[in-house]
Amino acid sequence: MIQQPIVAGFGAVRIDRHFGMSSIDLAVESLKDLESRHTDIDLAPDTVIVSSMHPEIMQEQSGIAGVMADYLDLKGVRVYRVESGEASGLAAVNMAYTLIRSGLSRSTLVIGVEKVTEYPTSMITRAYSLIEDSDYKGFYGVTPAAEAALLAKIYMKRYGYSYQDLYKWPYLMHSTATTNPYAQLKFRLKDTSYEKSPIISDPLRLVDMFPYGDGAACIVVSDGSAVDKRDAVIAIAGVGASSDIVDPFVRSDPVFFDAVKNSFNQAVAMADVNRDQIKYIELHDSFTPYAYIAMESMGLVERGASVRSLSDDLTINGTYVNLSGGLKARGHPWGATGVYQVGEVFRALRGEEQYRSIDPIYAGLAQNMNGPGAQSYTTLLRRVD
Amino acid sequence: MFKDSVPKYWRLRDVVYRLKYIYCRDCGKSSFPPRSKCPYCGSSNIDHRYSKGNGVVEEYTVMYQSEARYQDYQPIVFGVIRLDEGFRIVAPIVDVDPNSVEEGMRVEATLRRVRVDGSTGLIQYGIKFRPSRR
Amino acid sequence: MASADNVGILGWGAYIPIYRISSDEIARVWGFDDKIPDSIWVEEKAVGAIDEDTVTMSWEASRYALMRSGIDPSEIGAVFVGTESKPYSVKPTATIVAEALGIPPKKLASDLEFACRAASEAIRISIGLVKSQIAKATLVIGADTAQGAPGDLLEFSASSGAAAYIIGNPNQAAAVIVASNSYITDTPDFWRRDGAPYPEHGEIFTGEPAYFHHIVNAVNGLFEEYGFTPKDFDYAVFHQPNGKFPLQVGAKLGFDREKILPGIVTPYVGNTYNGSALLGLAKVLDIAKEDEWILVAPFGSGAGADAYAIRVTDKIEEKRSLAPTVEELIKRKILISYGEYTKMRGKIRKYER
Ligand SMILES: [Zn+2]
Secondary structure, X not given: OOOOOEEXXXXXXXXXXXXXXXXXXXXXXXXXXXXXXXXXXXXXXXXXXXXXXXXXXXXXXXXXXXXXXXXXXXXXXXXXXXXXXXOHHHHHHHHHHHHHHXXXXXXXXXEEEEOOOOOOHHHHHHHHHHHOOOOOHXXXXXOHHXXXXXXXXXXXXXXXXXXXXXXXXXXXXXHHHOOOOOOOOOOOOOOOHHHHOOEEEOOEEHHHEOOOOEEEEEEEEEOOOOXXXXXOEEEEEEEEEEEOOOOOOOOOXXXXXXXXXXXXXXXHHHOOOOHHHEEEEEOOOOEHHHHHXXXXXXXXXXXXXXHHHXXXXXXXXXXXXXXXXXXXXXXXXXXXXXXXXXXXXXXHHOOXXXXXXXXXXXXXXXXXXXXXOOEXXXXXXXXXX | OOOXXXXXXXXXXXXXXXXXXXXXXXXXXXXXXXXXXXXXXXXXXXXXXXXXXXXXXXXXEEEXXXXXXXXXXXXXXXXXXXXXXXXXXXXXEOOOOHHHOOOOOEEEEEEEEEEEOOOOOOEEEEEEEEEOOO | OOOOOOEEEEEEEEEOOOEEEEHHHHHHHHOOOOHHHHHHOXXXXXXXXXXXXXXXXXXXXXXXXXXXXXXXXXHEEEEEEEOXXXXXXOOOHHHHHHHHHOOOOXXXXXXXXXXXXXXXXXXXXXXXXXXXXXXXXXXXXXXXXXXXOOOOHHHHXXXXXXXXXXXXXXXXXXXXXXXXXXXXXXXXOEEOOXXXXXXXXXXXXXXXXXXXHXXXXXXXXXXXXXXXXXXXXXXXXXXXXXXXXXXXXXXXXXXXXXXXXXXXXXXXXXXXXXXXXXHHHHHHHOOXXXXXXXXXXXXXXXXXXXXXEEEEOOOHHHHHOOOOOHXXXXXXXXXXOHHHHHHHOOOOOOOOO
């Protein structure tokens, strides 16, 4: 019998420089948050999936899923680690969905966790840069920020935007993140804050890049046997995953991400929802240009139109995006991010604090990618009414 | 973190010293770095060739925040360079004032240190680019 | 003429890094009167960029030499790098350069050290290899990122650069090495101990008993053995630790200034050590005409000198335009501050993190 995967609960720690906590400490805290948010669910996972990009480098830990399950006092469970670069989080949720749907698992705990601030910035940048093709761009020292800068220039030139036009995105992300309890950056930007922001790779500045921060988020995906019934029940209605040529400059169009488009379309096609019922999207905005390219690749707006079409209330053609503050301001602890994103969509569908200003919505999705659309994953949630 | 791998650098020497690329005999396109199948059409009917190292800058960025092993070279100008053999590469452009780089600029290959593994490890060389002399 | 060499220079190539520091800037930082650099005639010196070293400059000069030679890299049977600034104490520079140039494994390859004349020794070795047909052609490179201790007088001149030559069949040559001679003694005028970052030198002792004595004897030996006189040569190129010494040694040997000045490079790019006299020769090959004769006399501390009698052939014109001239490389420059220079040349002590 095919099971309908349900997101039974979500918990997370605020993303921050948690110098005092290890990845395991962070995971423990995120579970405590889940338990305090969903007091009446019976947490008895038979499976633990840990999504983490760099536990070997940042925590000197291989086999992290097993160690984590042990410290969480979950003996005898199946453990897996899922890694797909900075898209590990949604890749892990995809796997949890599959386990539940196949009937192999009845309740899977997905823990996205990343310790990022364990070293000085240049070392963190080195670790993050490992997502580049190691034998080529990695050898030349091309960082993800430099690659994003090149794509930003191509995008701006092709569609006639200035840097100031693109600055709208970080400005709005900072603004909306101020009320998100899980957000790392809780300060507003001024219209001109970019002028004092150091250039990371021209034209992109520090304000155009996600902040380095540590985090852990968890969700329980179940077959419905364990679920918090006091509020709306949220199902995973569809998942998508696609990959592309890793180097955007070999693709036919470097500033349109086919993997994003394809994973989005797969998830929507799988779900029994209409496209116009999807009113909330958490998208992957590690660097400013990627937010715009992701919106266009998902088809929210025609190519090149996202910058001018995005409203100040963070709607684009009637769909809300990144009310959480996104990777830019909520934060981007690499392998944990996808789980945070699912948590935000989950909270949006339940009309929680950060999402009270918007009308009740039936369906929403998260989009998480590695690099500039090298691999992309989509998880579509809907209410079970 | 670990020291840089010696066999890895050794394996890459044809690619990083001489810009070894692939030419697809089916669709006629070139691509870099070399791989077993053409990324454009999937054909295995490919030749390995070496670039003369002359090309044109299509786009560039000046990077001020590099990873640990490249900090001595900051700021680093990275160009998207289209080689005369048809393929693109993202690589450093040296011997140039970052303010004077522009699209359409002709560049040529220059062998440089790409990274140095501490004071005792390998010095790793590779092709970078500089404004063409002639 | 007794047993002439009769080996060809198939191609020549020069490389001078784009960065320059002026002698005035060095004098300003260290508090020297600006007459000091004037007195040795060094105006500017070339500074290798932070990612340049003997390997990379050797590759550059060799590429140009190969372009002019018209031969395929697979015809090179030996690669010699004369240098006193090896990037690795143990591990040949020559193997890296040869691999990057696409020269196949069937070859000799090594680094030679004899202060500033190691590359010149490699030319004499190449004459033997080519004449004995052990190698069809050889690649000889003189390259250095010369070290001068901060604040030492040597800092005005010690610079970065390279010159490369393809030695082979005289019938395809731009110039023919007609005869050569060497003069070598144990004279400790300049040295660098193992592990020491900068050399020590005898200052004025580097002059008379070292530079002048050895060059004069090498050249006079060549003249006596083969019956040359200064009048037989249209150009004279000497090792150039500064701008003044080559003019002085030339005068001692009976050469007019006008024959020496075309091969002078050090006042504009500093002393490139193993590149020095060979860059001077390259500069002369850039302008010389068929049947003109060139005297070349490299010198290396420790100490020794060589003397070569070279005759230009009719092939020089067609080869000249195939790569940048020394004059072009001298003119292409970016002036930098003392601070940038210390960073580029690793003179700032950094601690590994
Ligand atoms: Zn093809």
